[in-house]
Amino acid sequence: MVNKCCVPCCRSNYDPTVYISSFQFHKEEHRRNLWLLKINRKDYSPSKNAVVCIKHFSEKFVITEDHAIRDDGSVLTVKRIHTNLIPDAYPSIFPNQPAYLSSDPVSKEKLHLNEKMKY
Numbered sequence: 319m320v321n322k323c324c325v326p327c328c329r330s331n332y333d334p335t336v337y338i339s340s341f342q343f344h345k346e347e348h349r350r351n352l353w354l355l356k357i358n359r360k361d362y363s364p365s366k367n368a369v370v371c372i373k374h375f376s377e378k379f380v381i382t383e384d385h386a387i388r389d390d391g392s393v394l395t396v397k398r399i400h401t402n403l404i405p406d407a408y409p410s411i412f413p414n415q416p417a418y419l420s421s422d423p424v425s426k427e428k429l430h431l432n433e434k435m436k437y
Contacts, residue, residue: 325357325370330371339372341369342369357370372401374409374410379410381403
């Protein structure tokens with residue numbers, strides 16, 4: 319049985335023919351609380367089977383390949399079968415919710431453009 323993503327309005331794990339990676343909540347309380355804060359579900363207490371799908375994580379948080387340096391100095395890159403998250407990852411992309419809930423870092427170009435538009 320595939321667990322469904324607990325993010326409000328997310329239906330990504332509902333189609334059994336499409337595989338979507340999902341991740342369980344941290345056991346560490348401070349990281350678990352950060353995820354709960356970001357998900358923004360009122361009075362929600364995740365069960366031990368609660369998951370958040372990969373669609374809610376920035377690419378910078380997702381590990382999709384491993385790298386190793388060979389004896390000759392060349393780099394071997396191997397794609398992972400199962401994706402993983404870096405330890406400090408948190409959900410930050412919420413496409414079916416108000417934009418202010420998504421907190422992906424703003425690029426310097428966007429900041430510069432916004433400053434020009436003010437004047």
